[in-house]
Amino acid sequence: MSANDAIRVLLIDNHPLVLDGLKAILETYDHIDVVGVASNAGSGLDVALATRPAVVLMDINMPQINGIDALELFKEKLPAARILMLSMHDSREYISTSVMHGASGYVLKDVATDEIVLAIEAVAAGGTYFSSGVYDVLMERNREMATALTSREQAVLLLIAGGKSNRDTALTLEISERTVETHRKHIKRKLGIATTAGLTRYAIENGLIER
Known part of the structure; x- marks a missing residue:
């Protein structure tokens, strides 16, 4: 090389x-x-x-x-x-x-x-x-999530739950907004959560972000 x-x-x-x-x-x-x-x-x-x-x-x-x-x-x-x-x-x-x-x-x-x-x-x-x-x-508080979400989906979840918009999340992870939206849909489906507020609550309850 x-x-x-x-x-x-x-x-x-x-x-x-x-x-x-x-x-x-x-x-x-x-x-x-x-x-x-x-x-x-x-x-x-x-x-x-x-x-x-x-x-x-x-x-x-x-x-x-x-x-x-x-x-x-x-x-x-x-x-x-x-x-x-x-x-x-x-x-x-x-x-x-x-x-x-x-x-x-x-x-x-x-x-x-x-x-x-x-x-x-x-x-x-x-x-x-x-x-x-x-x-x-x-992921110690939720082993199902650990196996359900990919590492990129976990990163997207943390950013969204932390208040980042799709655009900010896309810029942070250097991916497109469309890809962020796709990850968001997959996360909601895998966790059985319908709203962004629900994702934030989930992240707080599982100790992924501070209240």
């Missing part, structure tokens, strides 16, 4: 050992090009604007600007970049809030390196990725 074909990745984490270790490991993969590293979201945005990464792998707990707040900045300044959250926290609130702010995936720091690479590949290809531990946390 040529350098031009490699997935351009930016790493943002305020823990030097994590940053250096992850960079060293990812650089062993021929199809991944680590174009920059940063220890905080502010400098990370500067590096991103200069290097134009396809994927930004970003920690949540950082000084000055946390990862969730930084998501909105990145989506505004670099709408084409896919944001993959990397965190030690499997909190439902962190996970769902990240998705509602535009993250394409959420991976726990204790997963194997191969899974981080899988996540990078998935979001770079326009998909979403949630590591197995994250998926379990999001």
Whole structure:
């Protein structure tokens, strides 16, 4: 694979050992090009604007600007970049809030390196990725939903329940409004819920979003 074909990745984490270790490991993969590293979201945005990464792998707990707040900045300044959250926290609130702010995936720091690479590949290809531990946390209160909804439908549900319009959801997930409407219909059918208010209530009752 040529350098031009490699997935351009930016790493943002305020823990030097994590940053250096992850960079060293990812650089062993021929199809991944680590174009920059940063220890905080502010400098990370500067590096991103200069290097134009396809994927930004970003920690949540950082000084000055946390990862969730930084998501909105990145989506505004670099709408084409896919944001993959990397965190030690499997909190439902962190996970769902990240998705509602535009993250394409959420991976726990204790997963194997191969899974981080899988996540990078998935979001770079326009998909979403949630590591197995994250998926379990999001769906532990409703196993039927976990098997019924695809990962993309789950992302659409979180955004809609969080008050996003079809247009905003489409922009966040980089899909068409027609595709969002199709996902919405499938979600309602699978969950047996007829209204948007019902979807919001469902998400609140199952701990997917805050009341």
